[in-house]
Structure formats: C-alpha cells, structure tokens
Amino acid sequence: MSRNPRSKKGAVDGCPSAGDVFRLLQCAGSWMAGSAAGAAPEPSGCASVAEEVLACLSGSCKVCVREDVADAAVWIRSQEDELCSRVFGGKQGGISVARGQELAFCEGGREVLRGRADSVFLDEGSSVVLVCAYDFAVGAAVDVSGDAWQLAALAMLVARELGYVPQVYAAVLRPFAVEREVAPVFFCPADVVSARESILEVLGRAMMKDAVCDPSDAACRGCRARGMCRAFSRCVAEWGAADVEVRWRELSPARKLAAFRLARLAECVAARIDACCEAELRSGGSIPGLALSPGRQLWSVADASAAFALLSARFPRHVSAVSFARCCKVNVSDLDRLVHAARKEEDAGATAKGARSFVRDLLAPCSEVRVSKGALRECGGFLSPPGCPF
Ligand code: SF4
Numbered sequence: 214m215s216r217n218p219r220s221k222k223g224a225v226d227g228c229p230s231a232g233d234v235f236r237l238l239q240c241a242g243s244w245m246a247g248s249a250a251g252a253a254p255e256p257s258g259c260a261s262v263a264e265e266v267l268a269c270l271s272g273s274c275k276v277c278v279r280e281d282v283a284d285a286a287v288w289i290r291s292q293e294d295e296l297c298s299r300v301f302g303g304k305q306g307g308i309s310v311a312r313g314q315e316l317a318f319c320e321g322g323r324e325v326l327r328g329r330a331d332s333v334f335l336d337e338g339s340s341v342v343l344v345c346a347y348d349f350a351v352g353a354a355v356d357v358s359g360d361a362w363q364l365a366a367l368a369m370l371v372a373r374e375l376g377y378v379p380q381v382y383a384a385v386l387r388p389f390a391v392e393r394e395v396a397p398v399f400f401c402p403a404d405v406v407s408a409r410e411s412i413l414e415v416l417g418r419a420m421m422k423d424a425v426c427d428p429s430d431a432a433c434r435g436c437r438a439r440g441m442c443r444a445f446s447r448c449v450a451e452w453g454a455a456d457v458e459v460r461w462r463e464l465s466p467a468r469k470l471a472a473f474r475l476a477r478l479a480e481c482v483a484a485r486i487d488a489c490c491e492a493e494l495r496s497g498g499s500i501p502g503l504a505l506s507p508g509r510q511l512w513s514v515a516d517a518s519a520a521f522a523l524l525s526a527r528f529p530r531h532v533s534a535v536s537f538a539r540c541c542k543v544n545v546s547d548l549d550r551l552v553h554a555a556r557k558e559e560d561a562g563a564t565a566k567g568a569r570s571f572v573r574d575l576l577a578p579c580s581e582v583r584v585s586k587g588a589l590r591e592c593g594g595f596l597s598p599p600g601c602p603f
Pocket of ligand 1: 242247428432433434437438442443444
C-alpha cells in the first residue's frame with residue numbers, strides 16, 4: 214500500500230492513476246469494479262510518515278524528530294544525486310528541478326490518466342528528463358511488479374506536460390523497503406510514444422462497461438474490489454472445491470500460470486488473515502475456537518568466545534579451538550560486514566560488494582558452494598524483469 218499522501222491510487226472518482234495501469238493491463242474490469250467498491254482506507258500512520266518525509270525533503274520541517282523519517286529523506290536525496298550524475302554526466306548547470314508535480318493526460322476533453330512525479334530533473338538543452346516517484350511502502354507491502362508500467366505512464370504524462378517527447382529516465386525510490394535497490398528504466402522517445410499508445414488502449418478497455426474481470430495474484434493483490442468481486446471469489450471457491458491434481462491435468466499452460474498466480478494470492482490473503490487474527494487475540498480480543506499458543510523458549514549461545522573459555526577450562530582435553538569451531542556456524546552476512554569494516558579502515562573507498570568477493574576468494578580453500586533446489590518463479594509475460602516494457 215502506498216504511503217504517499219498525495220497518491221491518487223484508490224481514488225473512486227476521476228480517472229486511473231499511473232500506479233493503476235499495470236493492474237488494468239491484467240484485469241481490465243478492475244477499474245469499474247474498484248469504483249463500485251469505494252475508496253480503500255489508508256492504513257493508519259502511513260500518510261503521516263509520508264507527509265513527514267515530504268516535509269523533510271521540502272525543508273519545511275526545521276527539526277526532524279523521527280530518525281527513520283530523517284534517514285528516508287537523506288537516502289532519497291542521495292539517490293537523486295546519484296541518478297542525476299549518471300543521467301546528466303555530472304553536468305551541474307542548466308538542469309531545472311520540479312517537485313511534487315501532479316500530472317494529467319486529457320483526451321476528448323476529459324482526464325483519462327493522472328500521476329504524481331515526486332521529482333523531475335530536466336536538461337532542456339539535450340531533451341533528457343529524470344523522473345522519480347517515491348513509494349513509502351514498508352516490508353511485505355512493497356510490490357515492484359508494476360514499476361515498469363507506472364514509470365511508462367509517468368514518462369507519457371511528463372511528455373504531455375512538456376509538449377514534446379524527451380528521453381526519459383525514470384525510477385521508483387523506496388526508502389522504507391528492506392532492499393532499497395533503485396532500478397532506473399530508460400525510455401527513448403519511441404518508447405514514450407509506444408507507452409502512450411499501449412496505455413491509452415489499456416485505459417480504453419478498462420472504461421468499457423463490459424470490461425472483463427480476470428483474477429490473478431498481481432492484479433487482485435492491490436485491488437480494492439477484492440472483497441466483493443465475483444470473479445475473484447468464484448475462482449477461489451472453484452479451486453477450494455476441486456480435486457487439484459485431476460483438474461490440473463485438464464488445464465492449458467496459460468490456465469496453469471493463472472492457477473499459480475491465484476495460489477500466490479491465496480497465500481497472501483491467508484497471511485493477512487493470520488495477522489488480523491493474531492492482532493485481535495494479542496490485544497485482548499477473543500475468537501471462538503482460536504487461541505494463541507504460548508511462546509517457546511529458544512536457547513542459544515549469545516557469546517561464543519565466552520562459551521569456549523568456559524567449556525575449554527572445564528574439559529581441556531576435549532574442547533579445543535578446532536573441536537569447538539566444528540560446533541559453530543559462521544554467519545556469512547556478519548562475516549562480510551566484519552571484513553568490510555576492516556577493509557574500510559585500510560581504504561576509505563572499499564565497498565561492501567568488494568568485501569563479499571574478497572571473503573569468498575580468501576576463504577575459497579575452507580568454504581563450499583552448494584546449489585539450492587531452486588524455486589518456482591515467473592519468467593515472462595507481464596511479470597518480466599523490470600525494464601522498459603516496449
Ligand atoms: S479482485 Fe481481481 S479479478 Fe476482481 S476486479 Fe479486482 S483485480 Fe479484477
């Protein structure tokens with residue numbers, strides 16, 4: 214769920230926003246269904262955090278009391294600086310900046326698409342634009358699957374605002390994500406034109422009265438119509454009552470992919486229901502037939518060197534450094550951090566990535582590489598890797 218207080222995602226009136234495009238691409242019926250369902254409530258606290266970060270960025274808050282908010286603002290600025298130096302090649306002058314731009318695309322005298330560009334950097338001389346959209350989602354709420362289409366919609370909106378088709382670099386910045394990876398997407402002028410044509414087609418289909426609802430994990434996850442959507446409940450109910458293995462054999466490959474996506478959605482719904490139940494019971498409520506089991510005691514050694522000193526003093530013949538080390542498991546991430554700190558002291562320019570390779574090279578004689586079983590993942594279609602979809 215977006216924490217952007219000015220996001221139009223979830224608005225019931227008006228027109229779809231850039232963040233809706235990916236869902237409408239998969240489920241054309243979701244705009245009409247979502248409009249009938251009404252506005253989705255914003256989770257409490259989300260809007261205020263986003264407002265605080267935006268106030269911090271605009272300089273309107275003099276003293277930022279929340280450390281996470283200040284950190285988010287600093288991180289956003291540093292990412293924007295890095296993107297600017299990549300996109301504009303270190304050029305300082307002639308770059309204009311606009312923040313918090315509410316953009317709209319009109320056709321036939323009415324708005325058909327809206328979007329917010331949180332920051333826009335424009336080099337008029339070379340017709341190059343960098344657009345950033347902030348997403349304040351946290352943890353499991355982070356969803357990157359629609360990024361490419363959201364950014365394509367923003368590129369189209371920026372081109373309309375400028376009155377010409379520039380080259381567009383666009384990125385979503387997520388300061389509260391666990392992995393704060395920034396993956397900018399480049400749209401050449403031809404891509405921006407293709408984006409406009411494709412997105413207008415998607416929007417046109419979504420506005421038709423008989424637009425079809427097509428349930429899938431990626432579409433339904435953020436759809437506010439889910440609680441009342443017949444297509445969604447029919448799909449879940451059908452699978453619940455089916456003999457899965459028998460039905461599986463009758464499915465076409467495309468329907469198998471749809472079933473896989475539905476299973477991901479069911480997992481997501483189950484996790485949210487679990488969380489609701491747990492929160493209710495923890496806050497003193499009761500649900501007949503459901504109880505919280507008491508937490509188990511988990512014993513572990515907090516200080517390995519102290520444990521070694523105690524054990525080797527008690528059993529000097531049996532507990533040697535080597536035999537004790539056999540009982541320990543090395544935490545590779547902690548080791549990477551330790552070596553990174555050590556290398557940083559020797560060389561201020563040392564990177565965390567460099568420390569990783571250094572550790573793996575140095576410890577090659579005493580390490581092993583195992584290949585895990587692998588997991589199911591989507592590898593094409595709408596959920597292809599991030600990048601320009603045109
Ligand atoms: S719940 Fe799913 S199938 Fe129903 S309208 Fe929303 S996206 Fe479409």
